[in-house]
Each structure stands twice: as structure tokens, then as C-alpha cells.
Amino acid sequence: MAERIGVYLTCEGLGDCLFAIPVLKSLLKNWGEPITLDIFTHHPDLFRNCPYVKTASPIGDGTALQLYASSRKVIKMFDTEWCHHQKIDTFDFMSIPLRLGTLDFDEKQLEYFPLEADQAENFDVVLNTSQTWITRSWPHEYWQSLADRILEQGHSVAVIGKDSYSQADRLMKTSRPLAGCTDLTNRQSIDQAFHTINRCRLFVSGQNGLSVLAGATDAEIVVLGSSIAWSHRAIYRQGNPMHRITYATGHCDSYCGASGQCRKNGSREQFDCVPGYVAVEQAVMARLSAWQSLRS
Known part of the structure; x- marks a missing residue:
């Protein structure tokens, strides 16, 4: 049975959260044993259709995370206590603390998985x-x-x-x-x-x-x-x-x-x-x- 891992994604910015998606993909691939990821984030909607995440919940007041942590493992992502984010590339900053090293260009491929059907107009x-x-x-x-x-x-x-x-x-x-x-x-x-x-x-x-x-x-x-x-x-x-x-x-x-x-x-x-x-x-x-x- 796959181990459930909680990911505490602390960044508030939309872009930083999107940058986290390829790192989550790499985390699943390189963990060493089967795992599923439950993410706690300021932007849960970004991850609700993401194939690399089982559940996506708001960080909120931290209550849900505390309940989760009492029985399962939690890891921090975008941990500014480890290294100030202005000093290092975003991908490295997220992947190195997770012991994934520096991802190569192919691993850094940006992805997004919308839930809503395309209703957009065409503009040049x-x-x-x-x-x-x-x-x-x-x-x-x-x-x-x-x-x-x-x-x-x-x-x-x-x-x-x-x-x-x-x-x-x-x-x-x-x-x-x-x-x-x-x-x-x-x-x-x-x-x-x-x-x-x-x-x-x-x-x-x-x-x-x-x-x-x-x-x-x-x-x-x-x-x-x-x-x-x-x-x-x-x-x-x-x-x-x-x-x-x-x-x-x-x-x-x-x-x-x-x-x-x-x-x-x-x-x-x-x-x-x-x-x-x-x-x-x-x-x-x-x-x-x-x-x-x-x-x-």
C-alpha cells in the first residue's frame, strides 16, 4: 500500500505554485517506494486535476494540516527558513531541500491541468x-x-x-x-x-x-x-x-x-x-x- 505524504507548499504566489508541479512529479518518481501526495496550499484549485496529487486542500489556519500530521508524514516545500528564495533558482530551491538535486530541463517542463472545459474566445x-x-x-x-x-x-x-x-x-x-x-x-x-x-x-x-x-x-x-x-x-x-x-x-x-x-x-x-x-x-x-x- 502506498504511503500517504502531506506536502506543505508555503508559497502564496501563483507562479511559484505552478513551478512546484514538476517537482511534485519528480518527487513521486524518485521517492524509492510507492507514495501518494496530499497537498496543502494557498491555491488548491491549481492541483485538483493534477495527476501527481491525490488531494489538494487549503492551508487555512493549519488545522487540517495538524490533523493530517498526527497520523502521517508531512514535508515542507518552498521552505524560506532553509534558504532565502531570492538567492536560488525556484526549481532548485524546491527540489534540493527534498533531496532531488537540480532538475534537468526536461524535468522542469511546466504543466497545468484545467478542470473547466475550454470556453475561451480567440484573440491574436x-x-x-x-x-x-x-x-x-x-x-x-x-x-x-x-x-x-x-x-x-x-x-x-x-x-x-x-x-x-x-x-x-x-x-x-x-x-x-x-x-x-x-x-x-x-x-x-x-x-x-x-x-x-x-x-x-x-x-x-x-x-x-x-x-x-x-x-x-x-x-x-x-x-x-x-x-x-x-x-x-x-x-x-x-x-x-x-x-x-x-x-x-x-x-x-x-x-x-x-x-x-x-x-x-x-x-x-x-x-x-x-x-x-x-x-x-x-x-x-x-x-x-x-x-x-x-x-x-
């Missing part, structure tokens, strides 16, 4: 205008200018995202609509957001949970690189962290995450790690031009 371009930390946000007027440029090319554009308050970060995270674009902000479940991205020709986002979710699709992606170097949150698919993806970056590649302590660009009071408008527009137009060439 899908944008996520997420505003979070100042070092991981793009000015809203830049997003509007980019949308206007894409619309001028005759492409259909939708904006997705969901406003939420992060208890861990004490921060309100928002996604604002854009003029001329279909507004899907705060109107979709995570499954329908997944289907929307999966249907589009190009997805453009900052470094956040939806950019990681996009990595579980085969969409073309442009990620606005910022205070987290792309290699620390690489979107692994097809055994390649650069498969159909462009990272539009600023002028600093330090992995600091020190949003209130970093040197600023004095001319615009914008952090050096946040990409400028031109870099992002060029990356987006290059991806769209390549797609149009394939169509013709």
Missing part, C-alpha cells in the same frame, strides 16, 4: 497589465501605447488578469483594462485564463503567475524582464527555457529584488531593470512579424 494578442512591485511593473501608459500599436496592425487584442491582495507581500496587485481592447480582467477563472492564452498567437506579460501559466501552453510569449533575472524564473518547455519566448529586459541584470534600495534611472524615476517602451515594442513586433510571415 493577449496582454496582462499586472501592476505589483515597482520593480516588476510597467507604466500603464506604456501598455496603452503598445496596445494601440498592435491594434494599428489589425490584430485583435484582449486584456486578462485579476486584482488580488497579497497577505504575504501586503500589496494590492491589479490588472487594468486598455482602451480598444476586449476587457477580460476580473472576469475569468484561472482555467479560462489558461485557455485564452493557449488560443492566442502572442501573450505579453510581466514576470508573474500568468507568465508562468503561459509556459504550460505553446503560445508565443514576450515577458517583460525586471528585478528578477529571467533565469531565476525560467519558463521551461520542450526541454528548452527559450522555446518561443523573448525576455525584453532593462539595463540591469542583477538578481536583487530590492525594490526600495536599487539605483534608479534619474531621468524618469524608473528602475534600470524595468524595460523601456522601445525594447518591448520591438520584441512584440518581431514576434508578430514572424507569425505573419508564417501565415503568408
Whole structure:
């Protein structure tokens, strides 16, 4: 009979939870004897259709976990007491404490398993205008200018995202609509957001949970690189962290995450790690031009 193991996934972020899925898969494969996994997480819906997990429960007040721990084994995942998460790649940070070592590219393949049937519309371009930390946000007027440029090319554009308050970060995270674009902000479940991205020709986002979710699709992606170097949150698919993806970056590649302590660009009071408008527009137009060439 397989041993029941409880996994206490402490991270609050959607992206970090998605990054945990390939590690859970590796844990099952490398445990040494048959096991089943019961996960306790801030995002149980992400795991309810995951084939690597038997049950998914909210962390809540910890009562369910305490009851579980009284009779079964519990392991911690994303344990910031072991090593500060700003110092090591997310996959390594999750896998090394579990004695799985560093996973290879194929093992880091991102996967997502939606429960809801696909009800999404088709759009050429899908944008996520997420505003979070100042070092991981793009000015809203830049997003509007980019949308206007894409619309001028005759492409259909939708904006997705969901406003939420992060208890861990004490921060309100928002996604604002854009003029001329279909507004899907705060109107979709995570499954329908997944289907929307999966249907589009190009997805453009900052470094956040939806950019990681996009990595579980085969969409073309442009990620606005910022205070987290792309290699620390690489979107692994097809055994390649650069498969159909462009990272539009600023002028600093330090992995600091020190949003209130970093040197600023004095001319615009914008952090050096946040990409400028031109870099992002060029990356987006290059991806769209390549797609149009394939169509013709």
C-alpha cells in the first residue's frame, strides 16, 4: 500500500505554485517506494486535476494540516527558513531541500491541468497589465501605447488578469483594462485564463503567475524582464527555457529584488531593470512579424 505524504507548499504566489508541479512529479518518481501526495496550499484549485496529487486542500489556519500530521508524514516545500528564495533558482530551491538535486530541463517542463472545459474566445494578442512591485511593473501608459500599436496592425487584442491582495507581500496587485481592447480582467477563472492564452498567437506579460501559466501552453510569449533575472524564473518547455519566448529586459541584470534600495534611472524615476517602451515594442513586433510571415 502506498504511503500517504502531506506536502506543505508555503508559497502564496501563483507562479511559484505552478513551478512546484514538476517537482511534485519528480518527487513521486524518485521517492524509492510507492507514495501518494496530499497537498496543502494557498491555491488548491491549481492541483485538483493534477495527476501527481491525490488531494489538494487549503492551508487555512493549519488545522487540517495538524490533523493530517498526527497520523502521517508531512514535508515542507518552498521552505524560506532553509534558504532565502531570492538567492536560488525556484526549481532548485524546491527540489534540493527534498533531496532531488537540480532538475534537468526536461524535468522542469511546466504543466497545468484545467478542470473547466475550454470556453475561451480567440484573440491574436493577449496582454496582462499586472501592476505589483515597482520593480516588476510597467507604466500603464506604456501598455496603452503598445496596445494601440498592435491594434494599428489589425490584430485583435484582449486584456486578462485579476486584482488580488497579497497577505504575504501586503500589496494590492491589479490588472487594468486598455482602451480598444476586449476587457477580460476580473472576469475569468484561472482555467479560462489558461485557455485564452493557449488560443492566442502572442501573450505579453510581466514576470508573474500568468507568465508562468503561459509556459504550460505553446503560445508565443514576450515577458517583460525586471528585478528578477529571467533565469531565476525560467519558463521551461520542450526541454528548452527559450522555446518561443523573448525576455525584453532593462539595463540591469542583477538578481536583487530590492525594490526600495536599487539605483534608479534619474531621468524618469524608473528602475534600470524595468524595460523601456522601445525594447518591448520591438520584441512584440518581431514576434508578430514572424507569425505573419508564417501565415503568408
